[in-house]
Amino acid sequence: xxxxxxxxxxxxxxxxxxxxxxxxxxxxxxxxxxxxxxxxxxxxxxxxxxxxxxxxxxxxxxxxxxxxxxxxxxxxxxxxxxxxxxxxxxxxxxxxxxxxxxxxxxxxxxxxxxxxxxxxxxxxxxxxxxxxxxxxxxxxxxxxxxxxxxxxxxxxxxxxxxxxxxxxxxxxxxxxxxxxxxxxxxxxxxxxxxxxxxxxxxxxxxxxxxxxxxxxxxxxxxxxxxxxxxxxxxxxxxxxxxxxxxxxxxxxxxxxxxxxxxxxxxxxxxxxxxxxxxxxxxxxxxxxxxxxxxxxxxxxxxxxxxxxxxxxxxxxxxxxxxxxxxxxxxxxxxxxxxxxxxxxxxxxxxxxxxxxxxxxxxxxxxxxxxxxxxxxxxxxxxxxxxxxxxxxxxxxxxxxxxxxxxxxxxxxxxx
Amino acid sequence: xxxxxxxxxxxxxxxxxxxxxxxxxxxxxxxxxxxxxxxxxxxxxxxxxxxxxxxxxxxxxxxxxxxxxxxxxxxxxxxxxxxxxxxxxxxxxxxxxxxxxxxxxxxxxxxxxxxxxxxxxxxxxxxxxxxxxxxxxxxxxxxxxxxxxxxxxxxxxxxxxxxxxxxxxxxxxxxxxxxxxxxxxxxxxxxxxxxxxxxxxxxxxxxxxxxxxxxxxxxxxxxxxxxxxxxxxxxxxxxxxxxxxxxxxxxxxxxxxxxxxxxxxxxxxxxxxxxxxxxxxxxxxxxxxxxxxxxxxxxxxxxxxxxxxxxxxxxxxxxxxxxxxxxxxxxxxxxxxxxxxxxxxxxxxxxxxxx
Numbered sequence: 122x123x124x125x126x127x128x129x130x131x132x133x134x135x136x137x138x139x140x141x142x143x144x145x146x147x148x149x150x151x152x153x154x155x156x157x158x159x160x161x162x163x164x165x166x167x168x169x170x171x172x173x174x175x176x177x178x179x180x181x182x183x184x185x186x187x188x189x190x191x192x193x194x195x196x197x198x199x200x201x202x203x204x205x206x207x208x209x210x211x212x213x214x215x216x217x218x219x220x221x222x223x224x225x226x227x228x229x230x231x232x233x234x235x236x237x238x239x240x241x242x243x244x245x246x247x248x249x250x251x252x253x254x255x256x257x258x259x260x261x262x263x264x265x266x267x268x269x270x271x272x273x274x275x276x277x278x279x280x281x282x283x284x285x286x287x288x289x290x291x292x293x294x295x296x297x298x299x300x301x302x303x304x305x306x307x308x309x310x311x312x313x314x315x316x317x318x319x320x321x322x323x324x325x326x327x328x329x330x331x332x333x334x335x336x337x338x339x340x341x342x343x344x345x346x347x348x349x350x351x352x353x354x355x356x357x358x359x360x361x362x363x364x365x366x367x368x369x370x371x372x373x374x375x376x377x378x379x380x381x382x383x384x385x386x387x388x389x390x391x392x393x394x395x396x397x398x399x400x401x402x403x404x405x406x407x408x409x410x411x412x413x414x415x416x417x418x419x420x421x422x423x424x425x426x427x428x429x430x431x432x433x434x435x436x437x438x439x440x441x442x443x444x445x446x447x448x449x450x451x452x453x454x455x456x457x458x459x460x461x462x463x464x465x466x467x468x469x470x471x472x473x474x475x476x477x478x479x480x481x482x483x484x485x486x487x488x489x490x491x492x493x494x495x496x497x498x499x500x501x502x503x504x505x506x507x508x509x510x511x512x513x514x515x516x517x518x519x520x521x522x523x524x525x526x527x528x529x530x531x532x533x534x535x536x
Numbered sequence: 537x538x539x540x541x542x543x544x545x546x547x548x549x550x551x552x553x554x555x556x557x558x559x560x561x562x563x564x565x566x567x568x569x570x571x572x573x574x575x576x577x578x579x580x581x582x583x584x585x586x587x588x589x590x591x592x593x594x595x596x597x598x599x600x601x602x603x604x605x606x607x608x609x610x611x612x613x614x615x616x617x618x619x620x621x622x623x624x625x626x627x628x629x630x631x632x633x634x635x636x637x638x639x640x641x642x643x644x645x646x647x648x649x650x651x652x653x654x655x656x657x658x659x660x661x662x663x664x665x666x667x668x669x670x671x672x673x674x675x676x677x678x679x680x681x682x683x684x685x686x687x688x689x690x691x692x693x694x695x696x697x698x699x700x701x702x703x704x705x706x707x708x709x710x711x712x713x714x715x716x717x718x719x720x721x722x723x724x725x726x727x728x729x730x731x732x733x734x735x736x737x738x739x740x741x742x743x744x745x746x747x748x749x750x751x752x753x754x755x756x757x758x759x760x761x762x763x764x765x766x767x768x769x770x771x772x773x774x775x776x777x778x779x780x781x782x783x784x785x786x787x788x789x790x791x792x793x794x795x796x797x798x799x800x801x802x803x804x805x806x807x808x809x810x811x812x813x814x815x816x817x818x819x820x821x822x823x824x825x826x827x828x829x830x831x832x833x834x835x836x837x838x839x840x841x842x843x844x845x846x847x848x849x850x851x852x853x854x855x856x857x858x859x860x861x862x863x864x865x866x867x868x869x870x871x872x873x874x875x876x877x878x879x880x881x882x883x884x885x886x887x888x889x890x891x
Contacts, residue, residue, distance in 0.1 A: 381873075402879075419881060423874070424874060424875050464643070466864075
């Protein structure tokens with residue numbers, strides 16, 4: 122019998138999410154938490170144009186001067202302010218051997234938070250990866266006006282794979298390692314400081330029938346914030362695998378999820394819960410230490426999930442995909458908090474978690490050159506704080522290592 | 537059951553206070569008529585009689601109501617007043633669950649999205665539609681008959697034997713030969729039961745359940761369609777998904793109908809079922825019936841009023857489609873991403889529709 126009573130939705134906590142769709146529009150969805158209102162689209166940036174289709178997006182989430190990187194289908198990469206949507210810089214990645222980006226589109230984009238090559242508030246670093254396997258580190262100088270930007274950018278390019286096509290790329294929390302994987306490409310990890318390959322995975326053995334499933338990674342993510350050695354990858358043959366660099370080249374844990382390819386994998390901050398979305402719109406959370414299903418997120422979700430994000434502070438995840446809904450879920454009760462219809466197929470979503478504090482302090486429009494200096498100083502402070510926290514996390518790392526060993530033991534027991 | 541309990545409660549005192557008890561019971565009967573239902577009566581004959589009586593009463597009341605309404609309407613017309621508003625019956629369609637995905641005519645993003653979607657090349661007349669029709673691996677009796685009917689409905693459709701080719705190979709072949717769509721008729725136990733429509737080169741793949749198939753030769757008084765390009769009628773495709781499915785169907789047919797042929801192909805969506813009909817129409821002028829009143833007759837004798845009526849003749853197959861899934865990209869069961877899949881948890885309400 123169908124359920125006749127409706128479950129009380131506990132309402133959305135205050136949050137701000139940015140979604141990117143196939144027409145190149147950036148939509149800002151905001152929920153004001155006090156009145157438990159449903160989230161609404163508050164802003165829309167850009168003109169609908171298919172060539173500006175957003176392929177990847179990355180957000181530097183900080184209180185002062187947050188930045189948003191957006192990779193377009195036309196091969197352009199824009200650095201946008203997520204506060205008011207102003208384009209701060211716009212560059213195009215030069216592809217060496219492949220004239221025209223027709224079949225060499227950008228699949229991954231990462232905007233660096235930390236300092237690298239002397240970045241300041243006037244410049245930033247970004248890592249892009251195209252489907253043919255060209256990784257590209259770019260240093261971009263920004264300015265207030267668009268005209269004189271884009272000229273000063275230095276690029277370093279290297280090839281991640283010889284053949285196949287890259288489908289996923291990710292940078293770890295310390296921003297010193299990146300992983301790449303795709304169709305016909307085993308996951309490999311690169312040291313971004315030396316631009317050298319550190320590790321590459323080995324495909325799992327043939328099964329009992331002697332059938333070998335070809336490698337086809339569709340999504341991947343690093344598991345812990347302070348550990349680059351463990352990561353989770355989803356494959357086209359609906360398998361989810363946990364790799365541990367320090368242990369072995371083959372997956373430590375692997376399990377199947379439903380029948381359609383895994384399209385999105387996201388990690389929780391606790392370091393062992395992961396969220397998996399697949400091609401037919403199923404969303405579930407797993408405990409990766411044991412590979413056990415914690416529960417499915419049930420809703421009227423009917424289209425492939427392209428992107429899942431965990432909110433850095435709140436117990437909330439957002440998912441979006443081909444059904445053109447942005448859905449916000451509670452992690453603990455696995456209830457749908459709200460769904461916002463955004464009209465186009467969505468490619469990715471990011472959370473802007475610091476917006477409430479930012480709103481409380483300075484209205485963003487009033488930031489002029491004089492204040493920019495101030496923000497620079499404050500940024501240095503935050504960086505110092507970050508370093509301190511890093512040291513702190515270093516001590517944590519040891520603990521987690523022990524824990525991981527124990528968990529490995531657990532998994533062996535189960536296996 | 538309240539009556540019975542009352543009886544048993546009062547049973548002990550019955551011999552003492554028989555008279556007042558009887559009175560009370562009579563009173564109860566008069567008051568409790570409303571609450572007493574015929575289903576409470578245990579004797580079948582009595583129950584049936586009471587039920588029949590009630591039914592008759594209801595019928596009479598209803599007839600009275602209708603008559604009163606008609607009389608009021610007539611009176612209002614005579615007096616030249618506004619007739620009372622007509623009652624609208626509550627149906628499942630008009631009490632449908634509200635859906636924010638319903639397309640609105642002032643939605644700019646919708647039109648911008650339409651301009652760049654997979655069907656726009658065909659719908660803007662940049663490419664003329666060319667359809668490849670094939671079958672599942674095994675195919676006999678009703679399958680081929682249905683395909684020959686389909687070919688007569690869809691212009692520029694070509695049947696290719698399936699052979700033992702993979703569907704992916706067929707899609708590749710069709711892409712090379714510049715087909716715009718592939719239709720696969722799937723048969724089960726010699727009866728067509730599913731339709732797969734694949735847009736090319738990178739259009740979506742729609743999987744329909746096919747039911748209630750009636751071939752042309754089974755339709756009484758069917759007409760034989762001409763080879764003119766048909767007109768297309770798509771009704772009730774309201775939501776985003778419906779809109780997309782409608783555009784997909786639209787891209788199967790040429791966008792410049794030949795009105796001389798007077799052929800019309802209808803895809804009518806009702807409660808998520810898409811009904812397919814194929815007709816030929818004709819406009820006929822007929823003298824309208826003269827009214828018997830004498831005054832009018834003398835007036836209209838010179839030019840008897842003519843009115844045109846449309847007559848329909850059904851030709852071609854008749855079937856019903858129901859969308860099972862809409863997949864992004866061409867046919868790929870293993871690695872495909874779905875834009876929409878029907879899931880059992882969606883069926884929790886009768887008033888929820890997706891197209």
